Amino acid sequence: MTDLAIAANGLRKSYGDKTVLDGVDLAVPEGTIFSLLGPNGAGKTTAVKILSTLISPDPTSGEIRVGGHDLAADPQAIRAAIGVTGQFSAVDGLITGEENMLLMADLHHLPKREGRRVAAGLLERFDLTDAAKKPASTYSGGMKRRLDIAMTLVGDPRIIFLDEPTTGLDPRARHSMWRIIRDLVTGGVTVFLTTQYLEEADELADRIAVLHNGTLAAEGTAEELKRIVPGGHVRLRFTDPAAYRNAATALGDITRDDDILALQLPSDGSQRALRAILDRLDTEGIEADELTVHTPDLDDVFFALTGNTDQPKETAR
Numbered sequence: 375m376t377d378l379a380i381a382a383n384g385l386r387k388s389y390g391d392k393t394v395l396d397g398v399d400l401a402v403p404e405g406t407i408f409s410l411l412g413p414n415g416a417g418k419t420t421a422v423k424i425l426s427t428l429i430s431p432d433p434t435s436g437e438i439r440v441g442g443h444d445l446a447a448d449p450q451a452i453r454a455a456i457g458v459t460g461q462f463s464a465v466d467g468l469i470t471g472e473e474n475m476l477l478m479a480d481l482h483h484l485p486k487r488e489g490r491r492v493a494a495g496l497l498e499r500f501d502l503t504d505a506a507k508k509p510a511s512t513y514s515g516g517m518k519r520r521l522d523i524a525m526t527l528v529g530d531p532r533i534i535f536l537d538e539p540t541t542g543l544d545p546r547a548r549h550s551m552w553r554i555i556r557d558l559v560t561g562g563v564t565v566f567l568t569t570q571y572l573e574e575a576d577e578l579a580d581r582i583a584v585l586h587n588g589t590l591a592a593e594g595t596a597e598e599l600k601r602i603v604p605g606g607h608v609r610l611r612f613t614d615p616a617a618y619r620n621a622a623t624a625l626g627d628i629t630r631d632d633d634i635l636a637l638q639l640p641s642d643g644s645q646r647a648l649r650a651i652l653d654r655l656d657t658e659g660i661e662a663d664e665l666t667v668h669t670p671d672l673d674d675v676f677f678a679l680t681g682n683t684d685q686p687k688e689t690a691r
C-alpha cells in the first residue's frame with residue numbers, strides 16, 4: 375500500500391436513509407492523475423470531502439488511507455499532506471492575488487521573507503505577476519482558478535484534490551489548466567480530479583472511475599473503459615464489387631452499404647479481433663482497400679454505464 379497516495383476500502387456515506395456512497399474502493403498510485411466521473415449528484419464531491427477530511431465517512435466504511443495516513447486515526451497528518459481546490463475556492467476577492475498568497479503563506483507559518491519568495495515564485499509560475507496587485511474579484515475565471523491552485527501549492531502538498539477545476543472556463547483557459555495539471559504530476563504530485571467533462575478525463579487521467587448509484591460502475595484506463603461498451607466496429611471499404619460481395623458472404627454478421635461498397639462489423643477493435651477478420655479475408659483470398667477501427671469514445675461508456683442515454687452527446691474528440 376505504500377505506493378498508493380489514496381487507498382479506500384468500502385467507502386460509505388449516507389444522509390439519513392439516502393445512501394450516497396455504498397462501498398467504493400479506490401486505489402490511486404502516487405504521481406498519477408485519477409479521475410472520478412459521475413452524473414450530477416452521484417457523490418463525487420462527497421467523496422472528495424471525505425478523502426480531504428472535511429466530512430466523516432460512515433463508521434461502516436473500511437480502512438481509508440490518504441498520503442499513507444489513516445483517515446480515522448490521523449486526519450491532521452492528511453490535512454498537512456493535501457491541497458483542495460475547486461468548488462470551495464479559498465480565493466478572497468476583496469484582497470489582491472498577492473495578498474491571498476501571503477495570507478496562505480502565513481497560514482502555513484512560513485517566515486515573512488520565505489513567504490514572499492514562495493508567493494512571488496508561484497504567481498510567476500501561474501502567469502499572475504502582472505495582476506498580483508489587483509483585487510482577485512477583478513480576475514477572469516481562469517485567473518481565479520490559477521490563483522486557487524497557486525494558493526494550494528504554498529503548502530507544497532503531495533496530493534491535490536481538484537473538484538471540477540475547469541467548469542465554466544473557456545477553451546483556452548481550460549487548456550491552460552490542463553497544462554498546469556500535467557505539470558503538477560510531472561513534479562510528482564498526485565491529482566484526484568472530479569470532472570463533468572469526459573474529454574477532460576480522457577485527456578488527463580491515468581485511470582478513471584465511473585460513479586453510479588453509490589458504487590463504481592467501472593474503473594480503468596480510458597482505453598480499457600472504451601473497450602467494455604458495445605458500439606465499436608471495424609469498417610472495410612472495397613473498390614472491386616466482386617471482392618465486396620465475397621467479403622460480405624464470408625464475414626457473416628455485418629452491415630452492408632452497397633452504394634459505397636463498405637462493410638461494417640461489430641468489434642472491440644482488439645488485435646485478436648482484427649486478426650480474426652483479416653484471417654477470414656485471407657482464407658477467401660479477398661483484399662480490402664481500406665480498414666478503419668472505431669472504438670467507442672468515453673461518452674459512449676459514460677452513458678452506457680450510467681444509463682443516461684437520453685442526454686445530448688458532447689464531442690469527446
Ligand SMILES: Nc1ncnc2c1ncn2[C@@H]1O[C@H](COP(=O)(O)OP(=O)(O)OP(=O)(O)O)[C@@H](O)[C@H]1O
Pocket residue numbers: 389394412413414415416417418419420421570
Ligand atoms: N449534507 C447533505 N445532506 C443531505 N444530502 C446531501 C448532503 N450533501 C450531499 N447530499 C446529497 O448527496 C448526493 C451526492 O452529492 P454530491 O454533491 O457528492 O454529488 P456530485 O457527484 O458532486 O454532484 P455534482 O456534480 O452535482 O456536484 C446528492 O443527492 C446530494 O443531494
